[in-house]
Amino acid sequence: MHTDIQLQTEDPAARDSLLLMEELSTALEAITGDSGNASFDANDVYGPAGCFVVARDASGHALGCGALRPLEPGVAEIKRMYARHGTSGVGSAVLRFLEDEALAMGYQAVWLETRLVNRRAVDFYEARGYQRIANYGKYIGNPLAVCFEKQLPTP
Template sequence: MNTIHLSEEDPTAPESVLLMAELSTALEAITGDSGKASFDVEDVRGPMACFVVARNDDGTALGCGAFRPIEPGVAEIKRMYARHGTSGVGSAVLRFLEDEALALGYQALWLETRLVNRRAMDFYEARGYTRIANYGKYIGNPLAVCFEKQL
């Protein structure tokens, strides 16, 4: 069985860019929106942010995820992705992000997905995330659904 290796990496590195492009393609197919407009790579590069890549024993990139500061004590999960056919990658990436956010002093993580993306909603709910009122640019968007997890 392959081990999942997680490490903070440069979100502008070629493999990081490729993973996020795959995510955008998948989101476009599921929701009609790639999600690119809601992500700025500079947001996940600062001292209170994180971009992580998951790799197998051979070093092949399997998935990614990130968080950025959104308000005092709260970080927002961004660009969560696990390549099709992988197992446990999304959970491992999310746990890594939660641990890193806690270590940086965050008290909660927020995220947004689309109501039509049932798989993502089920994924987050199964990992302790609960629905909250839509925040920020998602306020008033009937297609969006927001979640929170207290750390």
């Protein structure tokens, strides 16, 4: 990982946050045919049970983002994970930050959904210790969706 990646929580309505999420939506649309926009509500990440993080380089340029929202007791959901094309270590850094935040907020596990056709994402999460679980919520019965869980270490 690059040590010059700066991670901090930011407002999902801020300019860089919106720009990163727009890039993500465009990329997802190209890969899966669905931007994923309907599955994210910025209001879910405000408050003490969620957050939105932006990764920046040493010059302050936005490189990637991710969100954490409460899903059910003890479980947070990771949303809007994105690292700009050509960056290295950004996705891993954002994911680690979100996992650490979830642990600090008292969650026992994090869940997420991606599309089976998005092989890069599936491989990325599996390589980072995520296990496939039964599809949850709006993804139940959707054969295009794949859901993952990672148990967080108990403090």
